[in-house]
Structures are given as C-alpha cells and as structure tokens.
Amino acid sequence: MLLLIAWRNIWRNPTRSIVVIAAIAVGIWAIALTVGFINSLSDSYIRNSINYDYSHLQVHHPQFLQEPEARYSIRNSKSITEYLQHNPEVKAYSQRVLINGMIASTRASSGVQIYGINLDQEKAVTSLDSLLIEGNYFTEKPRNAILISRKLADKLKAEMRTKLVLTFQDIEGNVTAGAFRVQGIFDSPSPRLTEGGVYVRQQDLNQLLGTDTLVHEIAVLMHANTQTPAVAQELRSKYPASEIKTWEELSPELELIQEQSNLTMAILLVILMVALAFGIVNTMLMAVLERERELGMLMAIGMNRQRIFSMILMETVFLSLVGGPVGCLLGYVTVTWLGDVGIDLSAWTKGLQQYGYSTKLFPFLSIKEYILMVASVVLTAILAAMYPSYKAVKLNPIEAMRS
Amino acid sequence: MPEVVIRTSGLTKVYQETKVPVKALGGVDLEIREGEFTAVVGPSGSGKSTLLHIIGGLDYPTQGQVEVGGHHLNELNDRELIDFRLEHIGFVFQAFNLIPVLTAKENVEFIMLLQKLPAKEREARAVQLLQEVGLGDRMHNRPSELSGGQQQRVAVARALASRPQFILADEPTANLDSKAAANLLNMMAEMNQREKATFIFSTHDQRVIEKARRVITLEDGVIVSDVTKA
Numbered sequence: 001m002l003l004l005i006a007w008r009n010i011w012r013n014p015t016r017s018i019v020v021i022a023a024i025a026v027g028i029w030a031i032a033l034t035v036g037f038i039n040s041l042s043d044s045y046i047r048n049s050i051n052y053d054y055s056h057l058q059v060h061h062p063q064f065l066q067e068p069e070a071r072y073s074i075r076n077s078k079s080i081t082e083y084l085q086h087n088p089e090v091k092a093y094s095q096r097v098l099i100n101g102m103i104a105s106t107r108a109s110s111g112v113q114i115y116g117i118n119l120d121q122e123k124a125v126t127s128l129d130s131l132l133i134e135g136n137y138f139t140e141k142p143r144n145a146i147l148i149s150r151k152l153a154d155k156l157k158a159e160m161r162t163k164l165v166l167t168f169q170d171i172e173g174n175v176t177a178g179a180f181r182v183q184g185i186f187d188s189p190s191p192r193l194t195e196g197g198v199y200v201r202q203q204d205l206n207q208l209l210g211t212d213t214l215v216h217e218i219a220v221l222m223h224a225n226t227q228t229p230a231v232a233q234e235l236r237s238k239y240p241a242s243e244i245k246t247w248e249e250l251s252p253e254l255e256l257i258q259e260q261s262n263l264t265m266a267i268l269l270v271i272l273m274v275a276l277a278f279g280i281v282n283t284m285l286m287a288v289l290e291r292e293r294e295l296g297m298l299m300a301i302g303m304n305r306q307r308i309f310s311m312i313l314m315e316t317v318f319l320s321l322v323g324g325p326v327g328c329l330l331g332y333v334t335v336t337w338l339g340d341v342g343i344d345l346s347a348w349t350k351g352l353q354q355y356g357y358s359t360k361l362f363p364f365l366s367i368k369e370y371i372l373m374v375a376s377v378v379l380t381a382i383l384a385a386m387y388p389s390y391k392a393v394k395l396n397p398i399e400a401m402r403s
Numbered sequence: 404m405p406e407v408v409i410r411t412s413g414l415t416k417v418y419q420e421t422k423v424p425v426k427a428l429g430g431v432d433l434e435i436r437e438g439e440f441t442a443v444v445g446p447s448g449s450g451k452s453t454l455l456h457i458i459g460g461l462d463y464p465t466q467g468q469v470e471v472g473g474h475h476l477n478e479l480n481d482r483e484l485i486d487f488r489l490e491h492i493g494f495v496f497q498a499f500n501l502i503p504v505l506t507a508k509e510n511v512e513f514i515m516l517l518q519k520l521p522a523k524e525r526e527a528r529a530v531q532l533l534q535e536v537g538l539g540d541r542m543h544n545r546p547s548e549l550s551g552g553q554q555q556r557v558a559v560a561r562a563l564a565s566r567p568q569f570i571l572a573d574e575p576t577a578n579l580d581s582k583a584a585a586n587l588l589n590m591m592a593e594m595n596q597r598e599k600a601t602f603i604f605s606t607h608d609q610r611v612i613e614k615a616r617r618v619i620t621l622e623d624g625v626i627v628s629d630v631t632k633a
C-alpha cells in the first residue's frame with residue numbers, strides 16, 4: 001500500500017509531477033542526442049580512417065614503421081598476397097612501395113611520403129580515384145604523373161601540370177631524383193595523407209629505385225570489421241617474419257579520440273545530472289513542506305521514520321521511472337531518425353574535414369548507453385530525494401500538525 | 404474494578420522554547436480505567452492538548468510520570484514511542500486525520516498494514532468498523548468526498564482498527580456543527596459499549612460534555628474537578 005500511496009501522491013499535484021517527469025525526459029533526451037552525436041563523430045572518424053587511410057590491416061617489414069627505409073621490404077609478399085586473394089573475408093588489398101623523400105616546385109619544397117601504387121589495387125582499397133577534386137586518376141598515358149593533395153598544392157604553389165621534383169634515396173643509399181607532372185589534386189579525409197602523401201605509379205617509382213621487387217606495405221580491406229582480429233591473427237601465425245597491425249594499432253590518435261569523447265560524455269552527463277538533482281530536490285522539498293500536517297499525523301499515529309523515508313523516496317523513483325522511459329523513447333526515436341537521414345554539417349565542413357571527420361554524421365546509441373542513461377537518471381533521482389526525505393523524517397509530529 | 408490503563412503522577416509541563424516559560428501543566432495526578440468514556444474539559448489554553456499529548460506519547464513531561472498499560476513512557480525514546488503509539492494508542496485529531504489519496508476503507512486498513520496484520524483480516528475489520536460507524540456506503544470515497552463529520556467517523560474507525568488500549572481524541576468535534584458533533588459523540592459512546600474501547604476526549608463544547616460519563620476539568624494546568632456520573 002506504501003507503493004500505492006506513493007503513486008497516488010505523485011498525482012496530487014499533476015502539474016508539478018509532469019514538470020519533473022518532463023525535466024527527466026528532456027534530460028535523457030538531451031543526453032541521448034549528445035551521446036548519439038559524439039558516437040557518430042568518433043564513428044565517422046574511425047570509418048574515414050579505415051576507408052581512406054589505414055584500411056583494416058597493414059603488413060610491413062617489422063623494422064619499417066620505426067625506420068621507413070627502402071631496404072625494409074616485406075618478405076614473402078607474393079605468398080601473403082596469394083593468401084589474401086583466397087581469403088573470403090578479404091575484400092581487397094593494395095601493395096605499396098613507400099619512400100620518404102622531398103618534393104619541390106620552383107617556389108617551395110616539402111617532406112613527403114611517396115606512395116608507389118598499383119592503380120587498380122589502390123582504387124579498390126582507399127577509393128583514391130573518388131577523392132580527386134581536379135584532374136584524373138592516371139588515365140593519361142605520360143609517365144611520371146603524380147597526384148598531390150590540395151593542401152600540398154597550395155604550399156608548393158603548384159597547379160595541374162606543374163612540374164615537381166621528387167628526391168629520395170634508392171636501395172643503395174644513393175640520392176636520386178625524378179621530375180613528375182601533377183595529374184590530379186585530391187582532398188582526403190585523412191589528415192595524415194592530406195599533410196604529406198603523394199601518389200605515383202609503382203613502375204615509375206621502381207624505375208628510379210632501380211628495382212621492382214620492393215613491397216613496403218600491404219593494406220588490407222575486409223568485408224566486415226568484425227573479421228579483422230581473426231584474419232590478423234592468422235596472418236601473424238602464418239607470416240611471423242612480417243609485422244601485422246590492425247587499424248586500432250596503426251592509428252595512435254584513435255585512442256585519444258575515444259578518450260576525449262568519453263570525457264566529454266562524462267562531463268555532459270554530470271552537468272545534466274546536477275541540474276536534474278536540483279530540480280528534484282526542489283520539487284520533493286515542496287511536496288514535503290506542503291504535506292507537513294499529513295506527515296505529522298502519520299508519525300503521530302505510528303508510521304515510523306523508515307517508512308516515511310521510503311515513501312518519499314518511492315515517489316521520486318516513480319517520477320524518474322515514468323520520465324526515464326519517456327526520455328529514452330524520445331531519444332531513441334530522434335537518434336534513430338537522425339541516424340537514418342544523417343546530420344549534414346557541410347556548412348562547417350572545412351573545419352571538420354581537416355580533423356578527419358565526415359561532413360555528414362549518423363548518430364547512434366548502443367543498448368549499453370541507453371541502460372547507462374536510465375540508470376544514472378534513476379540513481380540521481382534517488383540521491384536527490386535523500387534530502388527531502390530526511391527533512392520529512394525530521395518533522396516533529398505535534399508541531400507539524402499545528403502548522 | 405476494571406484495570407487502570409493510564410496513570411500519571413505529578414505531571415508537569417513547562418514550555419521553555421518561548422521567551423517567557425509557559426507552565427502548561429502544574430502537577431496532574433490521574434487514573435483512567437479500562438472502558439471509561441472520559442471528557443477532559445476546560446477553557447482554551449488550560450492544558451488539555453498538552454495533557455493528551457503526553458498521555459499519548461507524543462511529548463515528554465517536564466516532570467512527573469506517565470504509565471500506560473504498565474509502560475513508563477518517560478523511559479521510551481523517540482523511535483520506541485512511535486512503535487508504542489502504533490500498537491497501544493488510537494488517535495483522533497481535530498482535523499487532517501486522513502490520508503487524502505486513500506479511500507475511507509484504505510485509510511482504516513492502513514493502520515493495520517503498519518501493524519503488519521494479514522490482508523484478509525485488515526479488509527474484514529475495515530469493512531466491519533466502517534459499517535459500525537455508519538459509513539458502509541462510503542467506504543470507497545476519498546476524504547475530500549466526505550463531510551467533516553464523516554471524516555471524523557473514519558478517523559474513529561481507524562483508531563479502533565488498531566485495537567489500542569485507549570483512544571485519544573483532542574477536540575474531535577471542534578470543526579463540526581452541533582448536529583454532526585452530537586452524532587459523532589453518540590457513535591463514540593456506542594463504540595465504547597460495543598467494542599469495549601476506552602475513550603478520552605477533550606472538548607469545550609457543553610453539549611459534548613454532557614455525553615461523557617466522567618468529566619475532568621482543567622484550569623491553568625491543574626485538575627479543578629473530576630466527576631463521574633452514576
């Protein structure tokens with residue numbers, strides 16, 4: 001019956017209760033939206049980082065990532081690519097010759113990573129062709145064509161067809177140089193590639209290097225990310241002479257992004273919960289003061305303090321149990337809808353893209369996050385109800401009834 | 404002779420919280436026996452409420468002893484007093500007796516719920532008592548749907564429901580018109596007979612006083628007369 005009383009007490013002042021329920025619901029809704037948005041941001045970052053930069057897996061010579069020198073070529077690259085070709089989980093792979101060097105125009109120069117690519121393979125793995133904003137994907141015949149990023153083009157004051165000179169060391173350690181003509185300008189969501197990645201045909205690079213046996217990097221794109229660890233494991237056991245890294249291991253900023261979004265989430269959650277707590281303390285305090293005489297009577301006839309305490313507490317829990325699911329539902333509907341249509345941020349796209357995010361975001365929430373939200377709201381409500389309940393318990397029956 | 408349920412000796416109450424200490428009771432010696440139907444009368448401010456509060460375990464005396472059914476109330480702490488009140492004393496106040504969100508029947512059942520009686524028994528006793536106080540047809544109404552007199556009847560039914568040693572009613576008719584007041588008193592007298600319940604009520608209404616079998620008159624916190632009708 002205590003439950004019944006608590007439940008009916010809520011509806012004694014429906015306006016006030018509805019305000020509290022609405023506050024709780026809106027609170028959860030706001031959290032759902034924010035968390036959904038943050039999720040979409042880090043998700044888009046990860047997606048971009050996989051689709052346009054690291055792929056799901058990369059294979060290197062164990063030394064190469066520390067010392068990217070031409071001589072650290074992958075052993076068994078033939079066998080590895082054979083294996084990848086026959087693995088049904090693998091969608092595509094791309095073998096690259098990767099050389100650090102300098103690029104120079106007549107006006108400026110810059111350090112770059114030179115990607116000697118196999119055109120079809122690279123297209124299948126990083127959709128490089130789709131990132132071109134000017135020019136074309138090596139469709140013109142002339143040798144020594146190069147693709148550079150918009151940013152690098154600006155830095156070098158280069159345009160389409162500008163002649164640029166690449167300088168680097170060959171496998172013997174001799175400095176060699178070659179002239180390349182800009183055949184395309186790309187704009188990548190990957191900050192790393194935008195900063196210093198240039199693409200040339202593998203044959204052209206091999207010619208300058210004086211060998212065609214080098215493979216420094218094999219990037220692997222999977223059909224589904226969930227298969228990444230298993231395939232990585234298999235590669236590791238099959239090819240212990242090579243280093244296999246997943247995108248998570250390759251992208252150092254990823255952890256940072258994750259940590260940052262968790263922190264943002266925690267801060268928002270705390271702010272909202274504090275606001276909610278204040279609202280609840282206020283409301284329940286009002287409810288207690290309004291019912292002073294009745295609470296005094298109840299204590300006079302023999303209702304003990306624990307029961308009074310739990311009655312007030314129950315009222316608060318009911319409020320949050322009504323508000324919680326309503327907020328969750330609102331949040332679910334909104335986040336699902338936004339997740340379908342996406343949020344177009346092209347107005348701010350410049351800033352975002354620079355940091356590796358997409359211009360269109362698709363918010364989503366995991367079940368775990370829904371549960372966490374409701375749990376924290378209910379917990380906050382209970383904690384916030386402690387003070388009003390304590391006030392109720394401290395009443396003196398005679399004085400309370402006289403007031 | 405029936406047993407003594409309440410015994411006070413040298414009961415004194417001085418309110419210290421006020422600027423000038425107020426002596427509300429100045430040495431009250433009193434015995435109430437089982438089955439009595441007693442009125443405590445006296446002008447406003449004579450100490451009636453104070454006396455009933457102390458007898459009812461709602462307040463402590465400044466000096467003197469209160470004994471209820473062999474228990475010395477002075478020795479019980481706040482928490483023990485609440486349980487004591489629940490088990491041993493029935494209360495009817497001047498107003499605000501009932502829980503507004505519960506029906507008449509639920510209000511009567513509520514006290515038995517606090518006493519942890521089984522649901523069947525609660526229900527049966529609530530229905531029976533409400534019928535006895537003449538509210539058989541209003542059991543499912545909430546207090547706001549009942550008249551003042553009807554609300555007080557529910558309060559009496561609730562007080563009886565807990566099977567207390569006695570029922571304390573502090574000016575139960577103060578908010579009622581004279582007809583409703585007379586009806587309530589008649590009903591209480593009937594319950595006194597039928598349920599063998601001991602009643603102590605305070606009043607300053609002459610027509611209510613007439614219904615009592617014993618009349619204790621207070622003036623300035625001391626008993627000035629104590630008359631039992633034959």
Ligand SMILES: Nc1ncnc2c1ncn2[C@@H]1O[C@H](COP(=O)(O)OP(=O)(O)O)[C@@H](O)[C@H]1O
Pocket residue numbers: 418420421425426427445446447448449450451452453454
């Ligand atoms: N809590 C209190 N603090 C101070 N004085 C009080 C308090 N309660 C009652 N009194 C005083 O004690 C005296 C007796 O009051 P009360 O017992 O209420 O009398 P009655 O019920 O007969 O009207 C009065 O003078 C009253 O003003």
Ligand SMILES: [Mg+2]
Pocket residue numbers: 451452453574
């Ligand atoms: Mg009084």
